[in-house]
Amino acid sequence: MAIDKENSIAVVGGGLGGAATAALLQQAGYSVAVFEQAGTFEPAGAGIHLTPNVMRVLGHAGIDDALVRSGYVPESFTSRNLVSNSVRCALPLGDHAKERYGAPYLTVGRSVLHRELVNALRPDTVRYGKRLVGVDDHGKGVRMHFADGTTAEASCVIGADGLGSQVREVMHGAERPGFSGQIAYRATVPADTRIPVDRRCITKWWADESFVIGYPIDSRSGDYYFVAGTAAEAWTHPQSWVDGDKDEMLDAFAGSCDEVLSLLRAARSLSKWPLFERPPLQQWGRGRIALLGDACHPMRPHMAQGAAMAIEDGVLLLRCLEAEEETEAAFWRYAESRRERTGRVQAVSAENSWLRDPEDPAWVFGYDAMTVDLHPPALIRNDSH
Numbered sequence: 001m002a003i004d005k006e007n008s009i010a011v012v013g014g015g016l017g018g019a020a021t022a023a024l025l026q027q028a029g030y031s032v033a034v035f036e037q038a039g040t041f042e043p044a045g046a047g048i049h050l051t052p053n054v055m056r057v058l059g060h061a062g063i064d065d066a067l068v069r070s071g072y073v074p075e076s077f078t079s080r081n082l083v084s085n086s087v088r089c090a091l092p093l094g095d096h097a098k099e100r101y102g103a104p105y106l107t108v109g110r111s112v113l114h115r116e117l118v119n120a121l122r123p124d125t126v127r128y129g130k131r132l133v134g135v136d137d138h139g140k141g142v143r144m145h146f147a148d149g150t151t152a153e154a155s156c157v158i159g160a161d162g163l164g165s166q167v168r169e170v171m172h173g174a175e176r177p178g179f180s181g182q183i184a185y186r187a188t189v190p191a192d193t194r195i196p197v198d199r200r201c202i203t204k205w206w207a208d209e210s211f212v213i214g215y216p217i218d219s220r221s222g223d224y225y226f227v228a229g230t231a232a233e234a235w236t237h238p239q240s241w242v243d244g245d246k247d248e249m250l251d252a253f254a255g256s257c258d259e260v261l262s263l264l265r266a267a268r269s270l271s272k273w274p275l276f277e278r279p280p281l282q283q284w285g286r287g288r289i290a291l292l293g294d295a296c297h298p299m300r301p302h303m304a305q306g307a308a309m310a311i312e313d314g315v316l317l318l319r320c321l322e323a324e325e326e327t328e329a330a331f332w333r334y335a336e337s338r339r340e341r342t343g344r345v346q347a348v349s350a351e352n353s354w355l356r357d358p359e360d361p362a363w364v365f366g367y368d369a370m371t372v373d374l375h376p377p378a379l380i381r382n383d384s385h
């Protein structure tokens with residue numbers, strides 16, 4: 001029997017991966033509800049790279065034009081030395097990336113992306129204030145339990161609830177993500193602040209233990225954004241980020257070139273974040289429960305692929321639901337189709353080596369989630385995936 005599109009699919013977590021997956025499922029005719037713990041739409045204010053592999057999907061979802069209007073198409077990704085500012089290499093982007101990969105490389109405010117994804121959903125798709133605390137798979141469907149004491153039923157659950165995923169905890173037990181040994185300062189630099197940096201490009205300055213990456217995020221305002229990462233022994237705060245201290249950041253980057261120091265001094269709205277990661281997961285789901293995005297394969301941000309992987313996951317999940325007769329088989333096939341790619345991206349992200357020296361990024365940017373081969377179906381049905 002084919003999967004019943006009327007039977008509601010629950011997506012837990014309305015972040016970047018959850019909202020994108022729900023929009024793709026709705027566009028394909030599935031009935032979807034998103035359960036989000038936040039009380040209202042809460043866009044986080046930072047920048048994000050949207051590489052051609054994810055822009056292709058966002059084009060398919062019909063939101064690429066709105067993003068291009070708000071964001072910026074950088075001319076290059078230029079690698080420089082953090083101490084001398086000398087150029088290590090430069091990868092042309094702009095028209096070159098669009099011609100080579102069929103979709104642009106864009107940088108944009110994360111909140112703009114999130115807003116466009118949520119706007120792509122039918123009204124009332126997202127149920128806010130629903131913090132999932134438990135899930136039972138009772139064979140014919142799933143029952144979700146929320147912190148406010150309510151429950152909801154669905155045919156299956158997609159856990160898109162991010163780094164501290166409760167859906168993952170239901171399957172694998174409580175297991176905190178590991179601190180990677182790095183923290184990152186994030187800030188914006190308004191257009192009217194003079195900095196000795198080419199605002200048309202993505203520039204990454206490299207040293208052994210530290211890096212700074214800066215890029216434009218808004219073609220209209222001219223705002224620029226940077227992330228400055230450095231080693232730290234531990235993250236001792238209970239929060240997932242804290243306000244950043246500029247003097248502390250400047251101390252950590254003492255000895256950097258004048259261009260970098262000027263950029264760091266120009267910071268507005270400085271925040272400090274821990275970088276967490278988890279090793280690749282063997283079992284992505286069980287029965288009618290599947291994981292995607294950071295819930296499944298969180299990674300350090302050094303390839304700018306965390307959200308891209310979550311959104312690619314959503315496409316492959318949809319394609320497997322379309323290809324299979326039963327949800328369990330679809331979820332198994334989805335996990336098998338995605339594990340190798342996300343594991344490789346996690347490993348390269350952990351190295352912090354992406355585009356430091358000349359390399360061909362085609363294996364990342366050229367991936368087409370809409371047409372890539374699916375893993376062959378299971379000959380014998382396997383309940384864990």
Ligand SMILES: Cc1cc2nc3c(=O)[nH]c(=O)nc-3n(C[C@H](O)[C@H](O)[C@H](O)COP(=O)(O)OP(=O)(O)OC[C@H]3O[C@@H](n4cnc5c(N)ncnc54)[C@H](O)[C@@H]3O)c2cc1C
Pocket residue numbers: 012013014015016017018019035036037038047048049050130131132133160161162163164165166184186227273292293294295301304305306307308309310
């Ligand atoms: C410094 C930094 C820079 C980055 N830059 C990039 C970049 O340039 N490009 C890129 O592709 N990625 C980037 N990333 C990674 C990217 O932000 C994440 O990988 C992406 O947000 C993952 O999407 P997600 O949907 O899995 O999780 P999230 O976007 O985190 O969404 C999870 C959602 O689940 C909700 N939730 C959590 N628990 C529950 C619960 N129990 N019940 C209900 N709801 C719940 C949360 O409120 C949230 O809305 C960066 C990350 C960092 C830290």
